[in-house]
Amino acid sequence: MSWFGLGNRHGRQKRQGHCRRFLKGTGTLAEMNIGQKARVVRIGGSGQIRHRLIDLGFRTGETVEMIRTAPLRDPIEIAINGGRISIRRSEAALVNVELIPAYK
């Protein structure tokens, strides 16, 4: 729920990309719109999930791009490091990102 602040929001509880616009500032990977690019700020979570995220290239400073969502909106596909990663919104919500403005 939005009054808990950005960090606590679970992406999959929201209809992302339509009613909510994530335009600037920071948020989580799960909240990005298709086509948006962002920079990874922090990887949350713990244990195996956190490790898997890092193994697959999510780490501070890395650029990510939201490519598409699955037909049922979850999971989502992210471009990172020249490859493509599929990730559930609940897991994507663990990655804090900072949006890179589209026109620079």
Add this chain to the structure above:
Amino acid sequence: MEQKHSLKIALAGNPNSGKTSIFNSFTGARQKVANFPGVTVEKRVGHRKYGKYDITFVDLPGTYSLTAYSLDEKVARDFIVNEQPDVIINVIDGGNLERSLYLTMQLIEIGVDLVIDINMWDEVLESGIKIDTEKLSTLLGAPVLKTIGNRGQGLDSLLDTAIKLAENGEELHHHPPVTYGPRLDDIVANLSDEVSKCKNCTSCHNSRWLAIKMLEGDTEIKNRCFPDKVENSHLTKVLDESVTHLKSTTDDDPEIIVTEGRYGYVAGIIREVMQRPPTDRMKMSDQIDDLLTHRILGYPIFLLLMWLIFQATFVIGQYPMAWIETAVAYVQSGVGQLIPDGAMADLLIDGVIGGVGSVIVFLPNIVILFLGISILEDSGYMARAAFLMDKLMHYLGLHGKSFIPMLMGFGCSVPAIMATRTLESKRDRIMTILLIPMISCSAKLPVYVLFTGAFFGAYAGNVIFSIYLFGIAATILMARIFGRTILQSDETPFVMELPPYRRPTTWSVIIHMWERTRMYLKKMGGVILIASVILWLLGYFPKVDEYSQDYETKIEQLALSDQPGAELAIAELKAARAGEDLQYSFIGRLGNVVSPFVKPLGFNWQMGISLIPGFVAKEVVVSSLGVLYFLGEETDESSDNLMQALQSQQSGISQAAAYAFMIFILLYTPCLATVAAIRKETGVRWMWFSIIFQCVFAWIGAFAAYRILTLFGL
């Protein structure tokens, strides 16, 4: 210097790096698939004679890292540390240099002789990525080669380099240490000194690696090095101090600091050796995905592909299955003519040859299904299938990849259970395997056809459909229950790579099929064969001492007499005798023991007994009922006389009981081959768990169905 004649070479690399196709090219068909000791992680081992060397190749599980978090990684790491292969060939996907080198760093840290192989070099060239391999080689202190694994290019020189490295031993390998920046390096060096002083660890591999792993908080290394905390109190103290220091200065877990440091080092290397073109190597794949994972078209295309594989496996598969059955029958009759009648002949014909038949009859299904699966996997579509299905499967607490094995369960549980090998996590595999038998397989259909035909007439189709739905509902229910009880822990992260689409090569598809087929024949064939012979013996012995009537004489008399209808009478007598035989046999007696248990479900004694041979295969239930109703063995689900017998007053079967029986058939242990497959994939304990669970669940399901339907007056 004395030269070694046997070499052990291991292949390590990320998933989708093409490691296995290189392994296949090195070893050809001279390989075997086993499990690593104690776990269900696949271990592929192959042999090859090359020059004066006898080389053993081991294909390690594809991993991104070497931590203790996942079984695959632990297995790969333990193999490297404990078995100390002479050389490790680190297969790298050139298009994904960064992620690949991250694993390379960890291999270097363990301290092994490494050959770096940049595979899929053709893709690297096509995508316009420039990699300075000479510089990379200098920076890593290891030879770097380029190969195109699926076309077999560059493999000879790769092998030659690996052998040369092994010959020279330590001399060639001077990997510069992976550095983490001055602050962390100091801490590591300090800790590493302590580790090398520690008595428990002098025999261990590499003190620096151990130090780093301890900093990362690796539980396995900690347990190994600190079996007794008191002895290592000093080391423990230094470690705790280092961890506290790191935490206070960096505000994050040491584990993350180490990981990021390692990645930083990799990024440095990448900057020096690689130039990425502005174009995206995933462009082509993205365009294909625009169609295949399309919002609207994605599912129809997916279902069409699944339908094609299903049809190929079970509809086209029917023809070779029929040929095999004919061939087995032909052999049986041939042997029957060679050997004089008697118990020995019966054992050989019905027990052994029949048993072999029941093993090889699944071969067409397995070959075709794995042809389809390996094309899906090699092309990259399997990952997309998981992407599409994950939301639905997640509701069951499963991974998107579980969908395909479960769908195959509608055809036959055996190949479906074997297909769970595509799942990475053991928990998902066990869960999927426990659920598959509840999905109504094609062998259960004859039973439904018989009972709906006899009891539900015009509604037969709807009733059968309701049974299928019941199976799906039971699967969903049990998935939820298992997920909350016995299999609740460690749900694996779904995060996975979507590799670029690739054209599958004939060779790797064939190898994959061959492997599965061989595994099926070797590992399960024997068990199925032995079990079916035992069950045959139980149905054959003991022999009846005294029949209710003197069949022998009566049949002879009838045969000699020229009465009209004599043949029919003989058949009736033979059927009656077979019925008495079965009733008197161990299976019949077991059935009588079971009967009281199934009375509350409305089953009569014939139904009770028929459940016992039903453990062998579900089709047998129908023919057993035929025998028990004195109608002979040649009855099938469309036999009018069997239907009439079931409907008759004496039978005492109500519609509710018939429905309950079908539910029981749906839910209880599907067949011996499935049990063998479960044992192979999960171990003996899960096998027994599944058998007991299935029988109990079937009883409860059938009881509920019977009681509820009886209330409605059926």
